[in-house]
Amino acid sequence: MGTFLIRRTFWAIFLFLAATIISYVIFFMIPGDPAQLACGRACTQEDVARVRHFLGLDTPVYQQYGQFLWNLVGHQNLGRSFTNRQNVNYLIGQAAPVTAALVFGGAVFWLALSIPIGVLSALRPRSLLDRASMIFVLIGISAHPVWIGLLLSFFFGYKLGWTPIAGYCNFFGAAPGSDCGGPVEWAYHMILPWCTFMLLFAALYVRLIRANVMETLNEDYVRTARAKGAPSSRVLVHHVLRNSMLPVVTILGMDIGLALGGAIFTETIFNLHGLGQQVITSYNQLDLPVIMGIVVFSTIAVIVFNLIVDITYAFLDPRIRLS
Amino acid sequence: MAMLEVKDLHTRFRTDDGVVKAVSGVSFSVEKGETLGIVGESGSGKSVTCLSVMGLVDQRNAELEGSVLLDGQEILNAAPKAMRDVRGTKMSMIFQDPMTSLNPVKSIGWQLEEAVLVHHDVTRKEARKRAIEILEHVKIPRADQRVDDYPHQFSGGMRQRVMIAMALINNPELVIADEPTTALDVTTQAQILNLMLDLQREFHMAIIMITHDLGVVAELAKEVVVMYGGRVVERAAVDSLFTEPQMPYTWGLLGSLPRVDVIQDRLQQISGQPPSLLRPPSGCSFNPRCEFAMDVCRQELPALEEFHAPEHLFRCHLDEETRREIWAAKQAAMAAEVTVG
Numbered sequence: 172m173g174t175f176l177i178r179r180t181f182w183a184i185f186l187f188l189a190a191t192i193i194s195y196v197i198f199f200m201i202p203g204d205p206a207q208l209a210c211g212r213a214c215t216q217e218d219v220a221r222v223r224h225f226l227g228l229d230t231p232v233y234q235q236y237g238q239f240l241w242n243l244v245g246h247q248n249l250g251r252s253f254t255n256r257q258n259v260n261y262l263i264g265q266a267a268p269v270t271a272a273l274v275f276g277g278a279v280f281w282l283a284l285s286i287p288i289g290v291l292s293a294l295r296p297r298s299l300l301d302r303a304s305m306i307f308v309l310i311g312i313s314a315h316p317v318w319i320g321l322l323l324s325f326f327f328g329y330k331l332g333w334t335p336i337a338g339y340c341n342f343f344g345a346a347p348g349s350d351c352g353g354p355v356e357w358a359y360h361m362i363l364p365w366c367t368f369m370l371l372f373a374a375l376y377v378r379l380i381r382a383n384v385m386e387t388l389n390e391d392y393v394r395t396a397r398a399k400g401a402p403s404s405r406v407l408v409h410h411v412l413r414n415s416m417l418p419v420v421t422i423l424g425m426d427i428g429l430a431l432g433g434a435i436f437t438e439t440i441f442n443l444h445g446l447g448q449q450v451i452t453s454y455n456q457l458d459l460p461v462i463m464g465i466v467v468f469s470t471i472a473v474i475v476f477n478l479i480v481d482i483t484y485a486f487l488d489p490r491i492r493l494s
Numbered sequence: 495m496a497m498l499e500v501k502d503l504h505t506r507f508r509t510d511d512g513v514v515k516a517v518s519g520v521s522f523s524v525e526k527g528e529t530l531g532i533v534g535e536s537g538s539g540k541s542v543t544c545l546s547v548m549g550l551v552d553q554r555n556a557e558l559e560g561s562v563l564l565d566g567q568e569i570l571n572a573a574p575k576a577m578r579d580v581r582g583t584k585m586s587m588i589f590q591d592p593m594t595s596l597n598p599v600k601s602i603g604w605q606l607e608e609a610v611l612v613h614h615d616v617t618r619k620e621a622r623k624r625a626i627e628i629l630e631h632v633k634i635p636r637a638d639q640r641v642d643d644y645p646h647q648f649s650g651g652m653r654q655r656v657m658i659a660m661a662l663i664n665n666p667e668l669v670i671a672d673e674p675t676t677a678l679d680v681t682t683q684a685q686i687l688n689l690m691l692d693l694q695r696e697f698h699m700a701i702i703m704i705t706h707d708l709g710v711v712a713e714l715a716k717e718v719v720v721m722y723g724g725r726v727v728e729r730a731a732v733d734s735l736f737t738e739p740q741m742p743y744t745w746g747l748l749g750s751l752p753r754v755d756v757i758q759d760r761l762q763q764i765s766g767q768p769p770s771l772l773r774p775p776s777g778c779s780f781n782p783r784c785e786f787a788m789d790v791c792r793q794e795l796p797a798l799e800e801f802h803a804p805e806h807l808f809r810c811h812l813d814e815e816t817r818r819e820i821w822a823a824k825q826a827a828m829a830a831e832v833t834v835g
Contacts, residue, residue, distance in 0.1 A: 391594040397550055398589075399609045399660065400582035403574075409608070410597050417599075488599055489644040 179481075183474045190470040191463065195236050198459055205457040209253040226253055239463060249467065250460035252453075259464040262449065267468060269339055270445035273437060274430045276361055277368025278423065285373040289380025290412070293388065304377055311374020320367045320440035327363060335360050337442040364441045368434070372426065379422060383415035390414070417488055424480030431476075432469025495566055496523035497700055498547070498585075498668055503560035503570070505539075505546045514771045516542040518724045519560075522717075524668065529694070529701040531715030531732070533708060533747065537768045539724035540704045544670045546570070548587055549577040564668070583613050585668040586661035591677045592653035596645040602629075602656050603641035609663045628659040631696070632689060651682035658690065662697060670702045675710065687714065708751055712736065717805075720744050723769040723779030726798065730806040740801050740808035740817055742784045745824055778809065786812060786820065 206223035207214070214222070223229045227238065242248045249259035292301035328336035340356040351360070387393065388411055396410045397403075435447035442448075446465050453461035485491050505517035517539045524530045532540045545551045547562050549569065562570040569580055589595040597605055606625035607618060614621075622641070629637035632655040645653055654674060661669050671690065675683035687710060694701060703714055711718050711732065718735045720728040720743065728741045739745055746764035766783035769775055775782050781791040788811060796809040810817065 391589060391591060392597040394550060395589060395595045395657075395660070396597070396608070398548060398581055398587045399612060400578045400580070401608060401612045402578060405608075405612065409600070413599055414597070489601075490598055490646050 179478060183478075186474060187467075187470050190466055191239075192236065194463060194466045195232065195239075198457075198462065199232050201457070203457050205253055205459060208457050239460075243467065249464040252461050253458045254456045259460045262461060263446070263464050263468055266444055266446045266449045267431075268342075269443050270431060270434060270438070270447065272342070272357070272361060273364050273368065273434055273443060273445060274427055276358075276365045277372065277430075277434075278427055280365045280369035281372040281376055282423070284369055285376035285380055288373075289377045290384050290407075292377070293381045293384035294407075296385065301381075304381075308374045308377050311370050311377075314370070316367055316371055316434075316436040317440055319370050320363070320437055323363045323366055324440060334363050337440070339441075339443045364437050364443060367437050367440070368430075376419070376422075380415070380419060383418055384411060387411045387415040413487075417484070420483055420487065421480055424476045424483070425473075428473040428476030429469075431472035432465070496563075497526045497565060498524040498702075499561075499563040500543070500547060501561040501563070503543065503546060503562065504558070505542050505551060506557045506559075507551075508555045508557070509772075512772055515774065516724055516771055517546060520719075520721070520724075520726050522719050522726065522729060524700045524702060526667065527694070527698045527700055528717070529703060529715045531711035531718040532702060532704045532721060533706060533711055533718060534721035535706060535768050537771070538721040539771070540721050541672050542724075543721070544587070544672060544702060544704055548581060548585065548670065550581075550587070579613070582609055582666070583664045584666055585670065586664070586666045588654075588657050588661045588669060588671040588674045590673040592650055592657050593677065595657055596653060598645055601642050601644055602648070606641070606656070606660055606663055609660050613664055624663060625659075628663045629656070631662070631693065632656070632659045634659075650678050651685060654678060654682075654686055655689065658686075658693070662693060662699070665697060666699055668700045668702065670704070672704045673706070674703075675707075676705075690714070708747060720747070723774055724771055725779065725809070726807070727780065728806075728808040729798075730801075730808075734803075734806050738801070738806075739821065740806070741780075741810050742786055742812075742820075743780045744808075745821065746783075749824065749828070778811065786816075788812075 204219070206219050206226060206228050209226065210219050210222040220229075227235055230238075239250065242250055247260075249263070251258055252262065288300075288304045288307075292298070292304045295301055324336050327334045338360055340351040340353070340360045342354055342357045343352070390410075393406060393410050396406045401409075432446065434445065435451060437443070438445040438447040439451065446468065450462060450465045452458075453465070500523065501521050503517055503520045504515070507514040507516060520539070520543050522530065522532075532543065534540045542551065546556075546558055547569075549572070551558070558571055560570060561568060564580060564584060569577065572580075596602070600608075603622060603625050606628065607621040610616060610621040610624050611618070616624075626637050626641050629641060634640055634652060634655055640648075645656075648656065654677075658674075674690070675686050678686060690701065691714065693699075701714070703710065705711060715732050718728075718730060718732050719726055720735070720741070722743050728735065728739065728744050730739075735744065736748065739748060743764070746762075749762045750764060764783060769779045769782070775792075777790070777792045777794050778784070778787075778796055781787040784791065790811050794811070796811045798807045798809055800806065801808055812820070
């Protein structure tokens, strides 16, 4: 366990440095002048130069990166936005819960849908359900989230009026300048985004779960269990599901980690002010500190979720020991 | 009355390419406490025969016909519930590969306890006690500690011992062993076979030993069934089979046994491939590989005939005189090799 943690820590540091350095390099390769954008259209040359100096953009890139690292490691501070001088820590603190709500809620939805469908279609291959689920999978994999989101929003939000068309409500009480809040309103506003996420991911997961369950059904130890006289339900739960869900845990952890970096399309369609929408806005304004903040946040999310996956895996599979 | 009586068993699988006749009209019986050997190449239908008896073939694409009587009770195509009650208690099975036949994420103890708990209304503690007890019977050292270990912590031979323990835990009358030593190395093979003999003496269960190893059969079995292309081609008491085999395929099997007392450049083999069960050859299914095949062999399936006693049955169109001459010549040839060596 000790060596495992040390190795993982080094790996995490490496991953973090690589992600941030690459983001810096790419940022400065993009054409465009952040100082000009931050200053505004009416600025004169001297104004822009002053802004550039103020933002520290007139120093070499490695120096800027060093400053960024120093602020982050030494003061846990991500700096201030170029465009509106807001604290980046604060901005991420506002946006991350929205994305997290979307991703975790969506994960619950997509698992709730894909586990039963995947298992049932593996148990009855070529049945009506199996064929129907394969069509669903094909649609889910081919369709773009924007399209799914817009369709859902149009039919359930606009035509039928069952749900809000877009927008977000805080889980804990109303946010300033907003008239809705509380768990019920929150869930009510999140239903369509969750469903969009569900359709996207459930398709992949149905396929994954179906394939895993079918493979496990053919395992010798499943036959052994049946030879013992165990009823099919018992064989399914204790021998098939336990083993076939192992790879799903890995993929789930990675997907959640990645999605926390921002579900750009879904957030944009439903006007959720999460990390995805924030990163698009900041990118358009070449707002480096905010972009870097989100990069840092999502890198940490990926690292943390991979760690969670590994630890969970060691609990689920006795063949794996954390060393 | 025999304890297990299989009569005219047919097992067919529907596949995309057509119907595979894996087992065609197989009959045999096993008496209480005795050992029957089933011998044949891969694909001769020996495993499917036993899986059919156990009710473990995939019901969705298989058709089973005939009759399987266990203690006089019909179990072929029996209701799933009735079948479950029989499996594990009255008859159980040991599989070929102990590496893959145990669930990797459950402890040995859990898997043994499960075998008890699905049939008996006992507490987990009692089941655990029984699990440790049976592990001691199959000579697992420090059984009370190892019971909590996982399959990957056991060697191949030890895992096969666990499989045997699992098969015996409910005191079945019949244990079907499907090539139990094939996946093990040679030294372990002998240990496992001896263990099974000891346990048979102790538990008095009947054994069906599926194997392609005639040496194993000679050591363990009282009666032997030779299968080829999904059919029984010869059935005899073990002595009778080794001294007066009546079927060219059996001659081939006996001839292909490697011998230490003979210098052989090459091992004897039966040339050709086992028949396709999807499109079996017409007539006798062995005719394409048989060096004595006649026209009638290509047209007509030979019936299962009696040789002297009703206990020795075989399928062959050759007349008795010819068969005796050929077998005598084969034996002489083998003996000659011994002298040369």
